Amino acid sequence: MTTEMAEPASKIELPAGVGGGGEIPTFHITLRVRRYNPEVSEEAAWEDHQLTMYGTDRVLDALHKVKWEIDGSLSFRRSCAHGICGSDAMRINGRNRLACKTLLKDLDTSKPITVEPIKGLPVEKDLIVDMEPFFQSFREVMPFLINKGHEPTKERLQSIEDRERFDDTTKCILCAACTSSCPVFWTDGQYFGPAAIVNAHRFIFDSRDDAGDMRLEILNDKEGVWRCRTTFNCSEACPRGIQVTQAIAEVKQAILGRKI
Amino acid sequence: MTAIQSPRSGKIAPQYKRSGGSKGNFEMLAWLFMRLSGVVLVVLIFGHLFVNLLVGEGIHAIDFGFVAGKWADPFWQFWDLAMLWLAMLHGTNGVRTIINDYAEKDATRFWLKVVLYAASAVIVILGTLVIFTFNPCPVVDGVQLPGGFCPAP
Numbered sequence: 001m002t003t004e005m006a007e008p009a010s011k012i013e014l015p016a017g018v019g020g021g022g023e024i025p026t027f028h029i030t031l032r033v034r035r036y037n038p039e040v041s042e043e044a045a046w047e048d049h050q051l052t053m054y055g056t057d058r059v060l061d062a063l064h065k066v067k068w069e070i071d072g073s074l075s076f077r078r079s080c081a082h083g084i085c086g087s088d089a090m091r092i093n094g095r096n097r098l099a100c101k102t103l104l105k106d107l108d109t110s111k112p113i114t115v116e117p118i119k120g121l122p123v124e125k126d127l128i129v130d131m132e133p134f135f136q137s138f139r140e141v142m143p144f145l146i147n148k149g150h151e152p153t154k155e156r157l158q159s160i161e162d163r164e165r166f167d168d169t170t171k172c173i174l175c176a177a178c179t180s181s182c183p184v185f186w187t188d189g190q191y192f193g194p195a196a197i198v199n200a201h202r203f204i205f206d207s208r209d210d211a212g213d214m215r216l217e218i219l220n221d222k223e224g225v226w227r228c229r230t231t232f233n234c235s236e237a238c239p240r241g242i243q244v245t246q247a248i249a250e251v252k253q254a255i256l257g258r259k260i
Numbered sequence: 261m262t263a264i265q266s267p268r269s270g271k272i273a274p275q276y277k278r279s280g281g282s283k284g285n286f287e288m289l290a291w292l293f294m295r296l297s298g299v300v301l302v303v304l305i306f307g308h309l310f311v312n313l314l315v316g317e318g319i320h321a322i323d324f325g326f327v328a329g330k331w332a333d334p335f336w337q338f339w340d341l342a343m344l345w346l347a348m349l350h351g352t353n354g355v356r357t358i359i360n361d362y363a364e365k366d367a368t369r370f371w372l373k374v375v376l377y378a379a380s381a382v383i384v385i386l387g388t389l390v391i392f393t394f395n396p397c398p399v400v401d402g403v404q405l406p407g408g409f410c411p412a413p
Contacts, residue, residue, distance in 0.1 A: 122273055130273070132271065132272050133272050133273065133276035136272055136276070183361075184361055187361060187362060187364060188360070188361070189273075189275045189276040190275075190276060190277070190278045190279065220285065220287075220288060221287075222286070222287045223278050224287070226287035226288060226291045227287075227360075229357075229361070252291070255288060256288065259285060259288060
């Protein structure tokens with residue numbers, strides 16, 4: 001029995017220059033990972049791995065290659081691996097990014113690619129940090145709908161314009177890339193941080209929510225929005241492209257508008 | 261060897277715990293003052309530079325007599341007073357912010373602020389005194405100090 005199958009009708013004719021049999025170009029990289037294991041040593045250290053990677057690979061794939069094929073003790077968080085769960089924020093070549101959204105080919109592969117845990121939070125092991133302080137700030141701004149009116153019998157309706165008002169800040173995935181890129185947070189862990197303010201913004205400017213004043217009062221704290229120095233590190237770090245600094249500025253204005 | 265505690269969830273290292281405390285609007289007012297005083301200072305400082313360096317003979321006219329003449333006029337007294345106070349408070353608040361941002365220990369932060377506030381207070385008080393008690397033709401022990409523009413005793 002011959003197993004010859006007909007070519008699918010949708011096959012696209014590729015010019016000769018594009019990959020032989022659809023093969024993806026490979027290249028060599030040096031992955032320089034910050035390793036820390038408190039059960040072995042109190043000191044963190046760099047560890048280099050020479051890897052052959054493909055043009056479609058991301059930093060996360062390189063980490064997987066190390067963990068699955070070279071050193072299973074390498075620890076990092078990742079869940080969905082597609083930029084939605086917000087588990088794998090790390091400092092790649094000195095900038096906070098999601099490992100699953102950073103293609104290796106977009107980085108300078110001629111030099112070692114450095115991968116470190118995000119700054120400002122206590123490192124537990126390798127690339128894993130203690131996120132508890134981050135989530136504590138998030139909880140403190142009450143990131144849930146508070147409505148004092150009667151429970152509607154159907155959904156709470158909202159105009160397109162009202163929804164648009166806070167659309168940007170609904171995109172947050174709580175990866176902590178913004179908060180851990182903030183130089184104020186690096187030296188003062190008590191600062192609420194950009195992520196908590198973004199998530200407060202999402203409800204403060206929601207026309208269906210009635211607790212905006214409470215959230216503004218919480219963020220009027222000395223560790224609240226006034227600690228922001230508008231360095232724009234957070235806006236630059238956000239993997240979802242949220243204009244974080246602008247959201248913080250809007251919360252500042254809302255507090256001023258309410259007090260004066 | 262360090263044993264990792266378990267479970268860790270729910271525990272927050274002390275440096276992340278907000279100390280609470282001040283519930284007032286001080287930080288908001290400081291933030292607002294910074295912006296407003298900045299705008300006013302731009303006007304005051306460029307007005308000051310324009311009058312001193314460009315009007316009339318410009319920079320060549322500046323001497324002891326020029327300053328004495330300006331401070332004989334209440335308008336310039338208050339202009340300079342506003343400039344002194346706003347610049348000093350603006351600068352002090354800026355340095356206070358920097359100390360808050362960069363000092364890592366509470367004791368360091370406290371003492372740096374003590375030094376800062378003391379230095380600012382000395383300069384503000386001294387400057388205010390000079391502006392209002394300035395006498396271009398002082399007579400010391402019955403002797404007129406030199407100054408061509410002073411009326412003969």
